[in-house]
Amino acid sequence: MNDLVLAAEGASADHTALAPLIIALPLASAFFLMLFGKRIDRLAGVIASGAIGGAFLASIITFGSVVAAGHEAAESHRFFDWITVGDFSVGFDLLVDQLSAVMLLVVTGVGTLIHVYSIGYMHGDARYSRFFAYLNLFVAFMLILVLAENLLLLFVGWEGVGLCSYLLIGFWFEKPSAADAAKKAFIVNRVGDFSFLLGIFLLVATVGSLSMVAINAEAGAMSAGVATAIALLLFGGATGKSAQIPLYVWLPDAMAGPTPVSALIHAATMVTAGVYMVARLSPVFEASGEVALLVVGVVGAATALWAAVMASFEYDIKKVLAYSTISQLGYMFLAQGAHAYSAGIFHLVTHAFFKALMFLGAGAVMHALAGEVDMRKMGGLRKAMPITGTTFLMGCLAISGIIPFAGFFSKDALLAAAWADGRYVLWAVGVLTAFLTAFYMFRLYFRVFEGPLKVPEGVHVHDVPPTMAAALIPLGILSVVGGVINLPGVLTLEHFLEPVVGEAQVPEGAIAWVLGGLAFVAGALGIALARAVYLSRASSLRRRKAYSRAPGLVDAARDKFYIDRIYGYGIVAPGKALSSYLANVFDPRYVDGIVTGTGRLVARASENLRGIQTGYVRNYALVFLSGAVVILVIQLVRVGL
């Protein structure tokens, strides 16, 4: 392991130089705002955005030096020891390579835009500076996660972003739903982290180190069984953070937080941590034979489809986007399950663009409609909000996989990878999901932005203020052209990432065109269906008809297929009952009972014996005398009466 690190250090000198600065900028800003935020008030947004912007600039420089270093760009550096006991040692080790460089750009880039957007969005909030402090803190932790050279430091970032997510979801904690959602998010993530932690232990026991470089170097030497166990345990953590089945339930609820938070944390960055982690440790997943990867792929595909179905029945615009995020994350895992790690990262990047865009667009709508989220109460907003409507449309087209928007290329890349790997069923699920994705996105778009103007009463609709537009427009452009970073044939991103995640299989020749065409057709069909059901003249009739065919199914879907209730009755309620029994009956009555019972036994015995104690002095004297007499008699007998 040391050799590898040394080799990496020898290759080039200084791209880790800026790494601590990248983390420190938002972190320092966060602490500053937490301590003095109240005094500077309005300035908080500017400071926070500036800090992230600085981190973004530093990231660009780092990225540049990584690009310049070419293939052997990986470099790590230990800044200080963290936990060292016995032969176990981890430190504050940062790693900069192609993968982390890409992630740096995404996190700080999208982060900067969203910070700028928040200046307008959060304007007038009572805890304005606090919001930016949390947001900065989040970015700092996310950067730690991305730059970590060892799994434990990654875990610091992993839990840290979870904490910030908790704080930001619960930002408006006066709303019980927000407080509930925050708690739920943290706890569900903890369940995932529990699995992740077990994976870390197994890794320490197997490899003896948590260094990424060492783990990946030794992954080949692991037995398939151990590698599978490690991979699955780590993936268990990813299902929590990246909201996959069965731990996805927290993400829709998390929409109770402010919308920029949903965009930054629950679409662009934090939820992709699982995808990043799998890519980062791809050799371990590869070493497991096919088992772990198959699980990853199947869970990803199942989640993609499942969440897409849910999204199709949801009326809350933010929740539609939340389910969409879950579904898209499923896509990424689907690709990774087919060895296509770089395709997963590619989709991660493009998804960050268009999903952040759509969340921010949804935020703009809510901003304009006084917080209204129910799409049934909206309509025809594109004319009133041209910037929002247009950029939102870009996002919808991108996610639906329409040529030449960003989503087409990334979605095509991962579906092709699934096909190339021989996972035809998963590919089919992916195509079906692509169809559904287009359907529900345009269902949302048509209902909200097209058709006759419909707004809640007493609301004056206005388009976004400049700071918010400043975030929407760049993201809109990126959604359109984001695909160029990985054009088929040129495959820049995949080549760039090869030193880290290995070479992906790509279908060759005509089949590639056929697959791409099919994905495009699926998307187009979805849009057409959405138009037929939601925008055309007979739309309401068709909807009623569809409902009458399978009312039960629709109702079930609208109730999230009872998943929350099943979790509630199956896990939460028994747990509560058990705890309550232990706390109110078992502990006081039995455990404490044994102890106080001993005491009570003594007390009762004393109570009975107390009868002897009459309180009359003469009685005591009598007893005293009898004792004396007994002694006398004994003495006499002993002397020999």
Added chain:
Amino acid sequence: MNLEVVIFGVMFVVALGCSLAMLFAPNAVHVALFLVGAQMALALAFLLQGAFFVAAIQIIVYAGAIMVLFLFVIMLLGIDLRESLIEPLTGQRGVALGLGAVLAVGLVFVGVQGADLAAGGGDGAAALTELNQGPGNVKALARALFSRYLLPFEVTSILLVVAMVGVMVLARRISAVENDRRAGVPAAEEEAA
């Protein structure tokens, strides 16, 4: 039948009779008087055994001073202190008498053994008589008291001082406030503070 035996007999009867009478006299004053009687008889016994000084202080201090003190308190607390003869504690009287009887038998047995002991030798009556004639009873006592028993003697003096102080504390006139405090209403002022 020499004189000593006669006197002993009389003494024995008087002492035992007075003691028994104490048991049955309901009036405290009567009890005190019978006790004086018993003590007088014992003084006689002391004389018979050559303890002249002790016999003297038995009468002067015991039968005199101490018993007067008793009578004084009885009078002070009210002369009419008759006890009812009904025993309120069940079994107390019977058991007490039974145990007393056993005790008496045991002690008498030991006394009889003591008689044998006397027969077996070690009767120092002659030596004591000599002592009483040599330096004299009082002188002999004083010599023992102020030499070998000097320390206990001094300790008893301390005891007497302590007793005196103790009684003065007990008998002190207590002010009304303090009286309340002692009677168990202390919380009031502390709570206020």
Added chain:
Amino acid sequence: MSVAPGFYLVLAGLMFAIGVVGVLVRRNAIVIFMFVELMLNAVNLIFVTFARQQGTVDGQVLVFFVLVVAAAEVVVGLGIISLIFRYRVSSNVDEINLLKR
């Protein structure tokens, strides 16, 4: 011939037993006290008897000490009794049963 010490001891034993019974049977604190005195007297008799038997005055010295202790005891004891009487207007020991409560 002088009376054998055994007879004195018998007398002392009987008086002591009477004293014990008296303490147990009587209820007037002052009376009880007097029985205690009786017991002390019985013991004194024993001391004197043994002193003669041993041919020394040591036993008589002890009587002297007993006397002092008895005097101290009487002084304090009667003090306590009169104090109790002041509070409870009774010298019946059966009414002094605070221990029970």
Added chain:
Amino acid sequence: MEDLPVLDLVIFAPLAGILLLAFIPKERLDALRYVTLGVTLVTFVISLGVLGQFDPSAQEQFQLGSSLQWIPEWGIGYITGIDGVSLWMVMLTTFLMPLGVLASWSVTKRAKPYFIFFLALETGLLGVFVALDMFLFYLFWEASLVPMYFLIGMWGYGRRIYAAMKFFLFTLVGSLLMLVAIVYLYFQAPGGPTFSYVELLDTPLTLDVQRLLFLGFFASFAVKVPLVPLHTWLPDAHTEAPTAGSVLLAGVLLKLGAYGLIRFAIPLFPDAARDLAPIIVGLSIVGIIYGALIATMQRDLKRLVAYSSVAHLGFVTLGIFVGSVQGMSGGILQMVSHGLSSGALFMLVGALYDRRHSRQIADFGGLAKTVPVFAGIFLLVALSSLGLPGLSGFVGEFLILLGTFFTYRWWVVPAAFGVVLAAIYLLWSYQRVFHGEVTNEANRSLPDLNPRELAMLAPIVALIVFIGVYPKPFLERIEPSAQRVVDTFNRSTVRPETASVQGGGK
């Protein structure tokens, strides 16, 4: 400076403080407070000298100690010394004491005896941690019990007498068994009867005897820790004790038990310890889960923190008995970090009680709006308590679980699940107290933390973050001592076969 017996100074500085307090009239409340604060601060400063003089790489086991004859006829000496374990326990005690004084500002009734007991408690606790003579140890052990009894019994809340009695009886019964074991050991010493710890270390004992003696010690320590079936005194004592009492109870007193296990129970009877370790590990894990489950359902904040202590101390005993250096070091670090976090939680709950005279969760809600700083610190401490990486709780828990994984692979699963449960009970109660709208009008005008309260919480918060980010100074001092104990634990003296037959024959 080198020759100054700093360690002994630390122990007896509070006693000197008591003398000082004796001359202050009881009406002068402020003087009493500030003098006590000054004394505890001076003690802390002296203990910093101990920290400075402690040499982490020293060869000998105990440092900075002194050894005087006391009652040589009975082999009793005044022997003191510290290693990496007791060093941090001493530091923790001296660190928490001034903060405890700050938390005692609300004590206005009978303040003089309060502060005297307080200082007496400090001497007792410090004495336990540095004593290397069994007799001296026992003396301090019991001596620390008495002031705590009075602190709970006289200055506590509600059912304080009940709680104090329970606390006293539990610990007393346990320590009597230990006394019996100590006396037996005393006569078994290889070089003639002695109470000297170092000499007793090599006492040859058969496994059966070891087991009995171990159980004797264990009874005493397990009650103090407390290990699960013996924990019921703890919620009552914690709940009814005054704030500073709870702080010290959780912060330091519970550590006495764990410390005793590390210092005495394992090194004196390694075979028995190894033999019984699976049972203790099992009980610890039960404690982790059980404490956490019960904490979930508590309605009283103090009780909740108390049960969370049961869970956290389960981690500590788990780490101690898994027999790996990671577990042991983690256990010791966890002791420190639990001392900080639960101490801070009790201070916070105490501060809340001072404001509202209630500790019922149901009486609160929405406090994050009225007292934001308070809520923020509470959250940070709670997060440390639930083991968030980057805060002190994580380092200890991680090392414990890692150590457990090395030796008891599967057992780590339920133990690690305790971490999930910790998140549930802490965040749920946090939500009920701080989130939501302000429902109770009385909560609307609560004042936020005042400077005094900030002064007592800020050092803890700083230390929590420091240990979480840079635990190295702690770990590098703990590790050699932990390694020594683990070596003893794992050293198979394999004598039991023949020896126990001989022992049986006798």
